[in-house]
Structure formats: structure tokens, C-alpha cells
Amino acid sequence: MSLNEVVSEKTNGLLSSERLFRDVPQGLQNYMAIIYLIIWYISSGATLFSNKYILSSLNGDVFSLGMNQLLLSIITSFIQMQIMKKISTQIHKTSPNIKNIFQDMLYIGAFRCITVVLGLLALKYIVVSFVATIKASSPLFTVVISRILIGEKIGHWTYFSMIPITIGLALCSSFELSFNILGFLCALGTIFFECLQNVYSKILISGERYRYTAVELQFWASLVASIFQLPILCYNVDILSAINSTSSILFLLYIFNGISYHIQSFAAYAVMAYISPITHSVANTVKRALLIWLSVLIFKNQVTFLSGLGTLTVIFGVVLYNEARDIEKKVGISNNSVNDTSPIITHRHKLLAEPEIEALIKEAEQGRVKNYDQAIKLDQIFERRPST
Structure with missing residues (x-):
């Protein structure tokens, strides 16, 4: 189901945060x-x-x-x-x-x-x-x-998944340290x-x-x-x-x-x-592991047992990370959990002026809401409740 469909099916003018998070395509799926x-x-x-x-x-x-x-x-x-x-040309964007x-x-x-x-x-x-x-x-x-x-x-398991990723990538290139x-x-x-x-x-x-x-x-x-x-x-x-x-x-x-x-x-x-930035960082880390292997092939470096072990360790860390994030979503910790009191959020995401609020509502009615973050904001606007 697309986000446009989710918006068009809202009941009593309200958007459901839970439905949007479930229905909108998120992540690497x-x-x-x-x-x-x-x-x-x-x-x-x-x-x-x-x-x-x-x-x-x-x-x-x-x-x-x-x-x-x-x-x-x-x-x-x-x-x-x-x-x-x-x-x-059909998209009107201010x-x-x-x-x-x-x-x-x-x-x-x-x-x-x-x-x-x-x-x-x-x-x-x-x-x-x-x-x-x-x-x-x-x-x-x-x-x-x-x-x-x-x-x-x-959560703690996501923190733990960072350890094998880091250790594995270090092992991948341990044979070529300078x-x-x-x-x-x-x-x-x-x-x-x-x-x-x-x-x-x-x-x-x-x-x-x-x-x-x-x-x-x-x-x-x-x-x-x-x-x-x-x-x-x-x-x-x-x-x-x-x-x-x-x-x-x-x-x-x-x-x-x-x-x-x-x-x-x-x-x-x-x-x-x-x-999320953390998932992006993990994907970036996997990319670096692949680039290390390519550098080994291109520069014809000797492949050691540690490099193979390191690659497997990185893969294990990524699998552990994905499982940890799935578990955390089920208990209420998601990639979109943002604390509005954090310094940059407080500085940049100020309360919207009334014309901007009306513009967002109009976008929702026309089915032009494109991501979870804006949908949550619209949910708060429609229900006229404070941000949490």
C-alpha cells in the first residue's frame, strides 16, 4: 500500500502513525x-x-x-x-x-x-x-x-552488533597494515x-x-x-x-x-x-569490507585466513544488527524515534507557522506526503496534539 493510499483512507481526518509506519515502504525492503x-x-x-x-x-x-x-x-x-x-512538471514544490x-x-x-x-x-x-x-x-x-x-x-543489542562489525573489518585488512x-x-x-x-x-x-x-x-x-x-x-x-x-x-x-x-x-x-543514520553507517561499513577485498584483488595482495574470518564477522555483525533493530521496533524503539529536545532538532525544527500548517494539510489531502516523518507531523496537526 502506498502512502497516498494511506492518506486517502484516513478516517475522521486523522492519520495513524502506526499504520503509516507499517504500510509505507521503509528501509532496505x-x-x-x-x-x-x-x-x-x-x-x-x-x-x-x-x-x-x-x-x-x-x-x-x-x-x-x-x-x-x-x-x-x-x-x-x-x-x-x-x-x-x-x-x-506536475509536482508543485515550494x-x-x-x-x-x-x-x-x-x-x-x-x-x-x-x-x-x-x-x-x-x-x-x-x-x-x-x-x-x-x-x-x-x-x-x-x-x-x-x-x-x-x-x-x-537498544543494547544494537550497540553489541557494532562490536563484530568493527572487529571483522579490522581483521579484513590486518594483513596489509601500514x-x-x-x-x-x-x-x-x-x-x-x-x-x-x-x-x-x-x-x-x-x-x-x-x-x-x-x-x-x-x-x-x-x-x-x-x-x-x-x-x-x-x-x-x-x-x-x-x-x-x-x-x-x-x-x-x-x-x-x-x-x-x-x-x-x-x-x-x-x-x-x-x-536511519545508523543503518546508513552499517551499510557504509559493509561497503568498505567489499572494497578491501577488491583492493586485495586489484593490487594482488596475499589473502590470509584472517581476511576471510573478518568478512564472516562483518556479515555476522550486520545480521545481528538487523535482528536487533527488528526486536527494538517491536518494543517501541524505531529508527524514527526522535527526541524533540535534542540541540539540532530544537534549533532547526521550530513550530510551523499557521500558513505552513495549512499547506501541509493541503498536501496530505492531495496525497503528496512522501515519508514517515512528515506523516507523523501531519498526524499531530490533524489531532491538534503537542509533539512528544
Whole structure:
């Protein structure tokens, strides 16, 4: 049953939160979420290995590569937005003003800028498998950040499932450990700011004032991130000299890398619309395990018993995580449990003005409510009860 059908069947003008949570396609059971997940995995591999090849084999510059990724992401996102507007003329969506956009994107743009630069620096100094090993702790970071910023509640078994995932991914690459203090610190910084970016992206995608689509989020986040990164680029790189010294092969790889980076980021945001930040982090961790195995095949590293054991441990952790989340939903702890008193929620999700409330009600009557979070808000509006 679609959400439109749920809305049209509401009795006495009321929306049932329980029915919506049961009937609306949620999580990775939705086929579109699976498609986006596969695209995300493939494009991530293309971006990661082209990053490593450009930086290590062609002696590419970290800051030039990072700016190239953001610029191509801006261009491709803009083209995608225009195409979507033309083929979706029947959808009437109010656009936010520029002031609100930059308020929303200030943090996520800064997080993206830092994540791009630190991630490329980490790849320059340490091997791919070790970067993935360090990033294995991202689910733990996300659990803590999600709890603090958006009040997402999880149980003890979900916390426990983080342990085998992290240990398993560490085992996957234990045979190829190399250590560089700068690369290690950059990788740790990448994890932290990537988790912040994912959590805040979830807030923007599920926003009440304005719900950004994945491509809108990609465009505006990349634009703001490029503004932050431009002074860093000018300080560290002689731009004219870098342009003149760029070979045709490097130029083509820059284009390929930028497009794959855009697809990777867009697909990651699209997946985020279906799942919680913690589930997104676990999916990201599984992706890293697969990339470690691919790096072993591409760079022809020796496969050890520990790598196989690590992969099985990661799979066990993911299965345990899914089972834990199912159990928690049955006892009332769900991916959509949000504490309205958490700092960012209090700051961003203020009470809607009366015209905005009426607009939401009109959207519900026309069957244009698209996700659980908005449906819950509408349920509260229809029943005229305070948020809990």
C-alpha cells in the first residue's frame, strides 16, 4: 500500500502513525533503496580506486582533486535538477529562499569540505585497506552522534552488533597494515566529519520546513563546500601552473573521478532517505569490507585466513544488527524515534507557522506526503496534539 493510499483512507481526518509506519515502504525492503545501494557501492569503488591511482601513480594534487570533485558534482547536480524539473512538471514544490538554503547548508558544506580534503590526504599517505580499517569504527561514531544530535534511540543489542562489525573489518585488512601518523589522523578526522555530515543530511532530507531531495542536497552541499575549499586551494596550489602541467590522461581521469564522486554522493543521500543514520553507517561499513577485498584483488595482495574470518564477522555483525533493530521496533524503539529536545532538532525544527500548517494539510489531502516523518507531523496537526 502506498502512502497516498494511506492518506486517502484516513478516517475522521486523522492519520495513524502506526499504520503509516507499517504500510509505507521503509528501509532496505524497498526496491528503490536496493537500487540506490548498488549504485552507491559501485560508484564508491570507482571513486576510491581512481583517487588512489591519481594521487599515487600520477602524482595528482590532493586539493586540486578535491576541488575537481566538488565542481563536477555542482555541474552534474545542476543538470540533473533541471532535467528533473522538466520531467516532473506536475509536482508543485515550494523552493526555499537563498538565506534559508545557506543556513541549512552551512554546516553540511563545511563537513563535506573537511571530509573530502582529509579523506584524500589519508589515501595519499596510507594504503586503501588501512583507510577502510580505520573507518571501520564509523558505526560507533554514528551511534553516539545520532543519540546526541537527533535523539535516535537504540537498544543494547544494537550497540553489541557494532562490536563484530568493527572487529571483522579490522581483521579484513590486518594483513596489509601500514602506519603513518598524518594519514592515521586524517582518516580519523574523515570518520568524525563524515558521520556528522550523514546525521545532519538525514535532518535536512526529513525536514519539516523544507524537505531537500537527494540531488538538491548534493548540489547545495557541494556549492557551499567549494566556497570553503577555494581559499585552501589558492593557498596551497599554483592554479595556473597546475592547469598547464595537467596531462590529457590526468584530465580525463579528473572528469571520470568527479562524475563517479557525484554519483556516489547522490546515491548515498538517496539511500539516506530510506534508512536511519545508523543503518546508513552499517551499510557504509559493509561497503568498505567489499572494497578491501577488491583492493586485495586489484593490487594482488596475499589473502590470509584472517581476511576471510573478518568478512564472516562483518556479515555476522550486520545480521545481528538487523535482528536487533527488528526486536527494538517491536518494543517501541524505531529508527524514527526522535527526541524533540535534542540541540539540532530544537534549533532547526521550530513550530510551523499557521500558513505552513495549512499547506501541509493541503498536501496530505492531495496525497503528496512522501515519508514517515512528515506523516507523523501531519498526524499531530490533524489531532491538534503537542509533539512528544
